Amino acid sequence: MSPTVGLSDVLLGSWNLDKTDACMSQWVPTSYKITVAYLLAIYIGQKFMRNRKPFELDGTLAAWNFMFSLFSGVAAYKLIPELFEVFRRDGFVGVFASSLIKKEAWGGDLKVELDNLHSRLFTLMISGRLIAPNALVNEGC
DSSP: OOTTOOHHHHHHSOOOHHHHHHHHTTHHHHHHHHHHHHHHHHHHHHHHHTTSOOOOOHHHHHHHHHHHHHHHHHHHHHHHHHHHHHHHHHHHHHHHHHHHHHHHHTTOOHHHHHHHHHHHHHHHHHHHHHHSHHHHHHTTO
16 A cells, blocks of 8 residues: 555545554644644634634534434444453453454554544543533533
């Protein structure tokens, strides 16, 4: 795979894991480009909207939230049985480290999988904080 795969190749072309990996292997330049594009959009958007009436996005955002909730519900419906099966078979550590163990056995990149494991554990902690914020605040966390 050519290392000169650009973000436009990934976003506008047909999806290919090798192309995506090649593009994201240079994540620092990619993140700079995304950051500059975001800041430019904010700056130009403020200039463009300075003397205009604000957009009415309540209906659009309500539809977005509904569709996102629906998608999350379908994802949970498909994920939870598998999660319980892995938890029953491998225990708590197996739920979070199964891909880590597979990667190590296949000679994959262990650092990437450790980062992935850390990210999943952090997400679990944040989810717990969002689900029970009052209990955590009352306990002084």
